[in-house]
Amino acid sequence: MSTTHTNKIDIIKAATSKINEVDFDNLSFGSVFTDHMLECDFKNGEWQKPVIKPYAPFLLDPSARVFHYGQAIFEGMKAYKDESDDVWLFRPDENYKRFNNSAVRMAMPEVPEDVFMNGLNELLKLDEAWIKKGKGNTLYIRPFMIATGEGVIANPSDDYKFMVILSPAKSYYSGEVKVLIAEHFSRAANGGIGAAKAAGNYAAQFYPTSLANAAGFQQVIWTDDATHTKLEEAGTMNVFFRINDTLFTAPTSERILDGITRKSLIDLAKKEGITVEVRPVLVSELVEASKNGTLKEIFGAGTAAVVNPIIGFSYQDVYYELPKTENSYATQLKDKLTNMQHKLTEDTFGWTVKV
Ligand code: COI
Numbered sequence: 001m002s003t004t005h006t007n008k009i010d011i012i013k014a015a016t017s018k019i020n021e022v023d024f025d026n027l028s029f030g031s032v033f034t035d036h037m038l039e040c041d042f043k044n045g046e047w048q049k050p051v052i053k054p055y056a057p058f059l060l061d062p063s064a065r066v067f068h069y070g071q072a073i074f075e076g077m078k079a080y081k082d083e084s085d086d087v088w089l090f091r092p093d094e095n096y097k098r099f100n101n102s103a104v105r106m107a108m109p110e111v112p113e114d115v116f117m118n119g120l121n122e123l124l125k126l127d128e129a130w131i132k133k134g135k136g137n138t139l140y141i142r143p144f145m146i147a148t149g150e151g152v153i154a155n156p157s158d159d160y161k162f163m164v165i166l167s168p169a170k171s172y173y174s175g176e177v178k179v180l181i182a183e184h185f186s187r188a189a190n191g192g193i194g195a196a197k198a199a200g201n202y203a204a205q206f207y208p209t210s211l212a213n214a215a216g217f218q219q220v221i222w223t224d225d226a227t228h229t230k231l232e233e234a235g236t237m238n239v240f241f242r243i244n245d246t247l248f249t250a251p252t253s254e255r256i257l258d259g260i261t262r263k264s265l266i267d268l269a270k271k272e273g274i275t276v277e278v279r280p281v282l283v284s285e286l287v288e289a290s291k292n293g294t295l296k297e298i299f300g301a302g303t304a305a306v307v308n309p310i311i312g313f314s315y316q317d318v319y320y321e322l323p324k325t326e327n328s329y330a331t332q333l334k335d336k337l338t339n340m341q342h343k344l345t346e347d348t349f350g351w352t353v354k355v
Helices: 065-069 092-105 113-126 199-214 260-271 283-291 329-341
Strands: 002-005 010-013 036-043 051-054 072-074 077-081 087-090 138-147 160-169 177-181 219-223 230-234 237-243 246-249 275-278 295-302 306-315 318-321 352-354
Touching: 010 113, 036 113, 051 113, 065 138, 072 092, 072 199, 087 113, 092 113, 092 138, 092 260, 113 138, 113 160, 199 219, 230 283, 237 260, 237 283, 237 329, 246 260, 260 275, 260 295, 260 306, 260 329, 283 295, 283 306, 283 318, 295 329, 306 329
Parallel strands: 010 051, 177 219, 177 306, 246 275
Antiparallel strands: 002 010, 036 051, 036 160, 072 138, 077 087, 077 138, 087 352, 138 160, 219 230, 230 237, 237 246, 237 295, 295 306, 306 318
8 A cells, every 4th residue: 555645645556456447338327336435524623634545444423313313425427438438527516516415414514625625536537447348338337425423312413424436337227227206205395495405305205116116117207296286206216207399397396406517408409409408397197298299209317317218108007108200309408418528529518527
């Protein structure tokens, strides 16, 4: 191991790399991690010096608040390598902003921009060999923060740990995606934490999603908690609906995550001359459009999922199959987005940022 100290960050390099043990052609999402991780502790009311160190488990007191009250947030980002071996991030400022919005909502301290951005850049430089060239190859970045303070009193913790771990990734879903539209369970409620990327939002979906999985569906599309009539988002992605040639997606709200892929697709679609309507979409509209043949596509959008076509949906025990659409919006928009992310086309929006 070798150690470098700068006044901003300490870097402890791993003695050996695990990279040659990894089969980059057969990656199951989020299961392999790179050689290093970033760690920065919040103690005595301030952020300590960040350190990059070999990826390894760490110890926490059993009474740490994260175990009892779930004070935990995260982000999902990706790094891409272009044909000249330069490494790029996609709209990292948006992830940074959303991370701190989540922190505020969960009564956690905001992470300084320097710790988040400089720490991430240094980590990516160190583990750069893990980012493979070519469309479809990415490095998934998982920044997260947990409450490490001890004691089971139900108050916000005094101490926290911010970390970034990296995982080489291809696609999130390996096969076709069919969804179940929620009739009883909810993902979020007004006044709740639905807009935050809080760990508990995801844990709360596991049980209803496992029921959907057992019935042959990969995901649930959540409906609003009050009436279950409005289509909101799926567990791992925001959702878009194409009826005739118009693209619809729900507005963000206290219940819906402000997805970065979602807002990028809205802008990309508009630039392509596609009419986009951001408004509540009713389950009844979707069922009607499917019955009268005007429903052309449904797709999910997220960092991990990218743009993922949905082949059918079930509602009130009726399954509605989607038609096969030539030159689908999902394919067009995915190509535009991923070509830009891999620097194969010009980024006229200024979204890509070099590491
Ligand atoms: C992402 O797309 O990055 C997410 O955070 C979704 C996650 C459940 C994989």
